[in-house]
Amino acid sequence: MKCLIKTLRENNMKVTPQRIAIFEMLAQTKSHPSAELIYKKLSVDYPTMSLATVYKSLDIFKKSGLVQELNVGENSFRYDANTKSHPHIICTTCHQVEDIHDAVFTDLISIISKNTNYDVTKQQLYFYGICPQCKSDISQAQFAH
Ligand SMILES: [Zn+2]
Ligand SMILES: [Zn+2]
Secondary structure (H helix, E strand, O other): OHHHHHHHHHOOOOOOHHHHHHHHHHHHOOOOOEHHHHHHHHOOOOOOOOHHHHHHHHHHHHHOOOOEEEOOOOOOOEEEOOOOOOOEEEEOOOOOEEEOOOOHHHHHHHHHHHHHOOOOOOOOOEEEEOOHHHHHHHHHHHHOO
8 A cells, every 4th residue: 555655656646545445446356357347336435436537547557557457358458456467367258357376377488488589578368268156157057947
């Protein structure tokens, strides 16, 4: 949180309670919410907050390196307070986005650097599939027939 306030001030951005709330929500979740979802959740406590405020704040956070924007192939972007490059897996049924923690990707980056002679600084890896919850929902729906 100190980091947020410091970073915003360093970038000459205003520190507002709404911005703090948006960042706090992102920092506390691993669900990679969209701007719309953040807006929906926070509008309960911040009824005067607009969707445009959420978009603007996310844009500022992104430019200040406080969050990363994920283009998961839907029309809307998803946001992650974990700014380190890491792979994601996305359910094509319920659209949840999860982190993948697997050492194989660390090896992958060194293999790519070695093979291409690039200093790999960033990677965007997305996997798509059907999550365990949706799989069991689907099989239950089949049983019901
Ligand atoms: Zn799912
Ligand atoms: Zn993530």
